[in-house]
Amino acid sequence: MLVVHWSPVNNSKHILKNGIRKSPNGIYCYPVTGHRSLDRWWMKALKRFRKDGKSYNGFIFKVEEQDLPAYYGHFIGATTRDKFEKPIKSLSELGQELQNTVIWRIGERVSWSAAGIPTNETDYLKLGREEIFKRPELYKETLNDAAFMEYILGDYQIVLTKSINSNRIIRVIPANEEFGRVLYKNKKQKYSEGELKEGKYFG
Incomplete structure (x- = not known):
């Protein structure tokens, strides 16, 4: 799974040399989805929330088992000021949590179009799974729906446990351009352009 960490532009040289240090x-x-607007959602949110006038670069790296345990969920209650648990112990569990978030929202959308009125007891995850069982292509269609994916994941984040070495940084998303490529001396590009296709990491 590829993810992006956002940091002020003036930290970039330090990060590319020394890695991403944990708070x-x-x-x-x-999560990196390949949807430009969604992948930059937190860059815009940080500028809006912090109001410090800074621009942010995004540093893309691949999550590994050694980075866990992790927190995954809504940012409320899990900001830098909060104390919270990191219950996710494996990459497979993290992937399942991400998938369930998408399926839950599919179920929610199904309930909107149903004749009945949803209640607090409505099992959206069950509804989503039932709809995908009837229409197997629906999950992939959802992953490729940029607007709906932004609604699904816009407020969500992952918090890993350990610092990330600089040699694990694959790409940088510049503050004012589309996905950029960081070129290192004597280092080959690990991921082709096709690796960042929409929906690639939620299949």
């Missing part, structure tokens, strides 16, 4: 809570990062 007291860990490393805050966000």
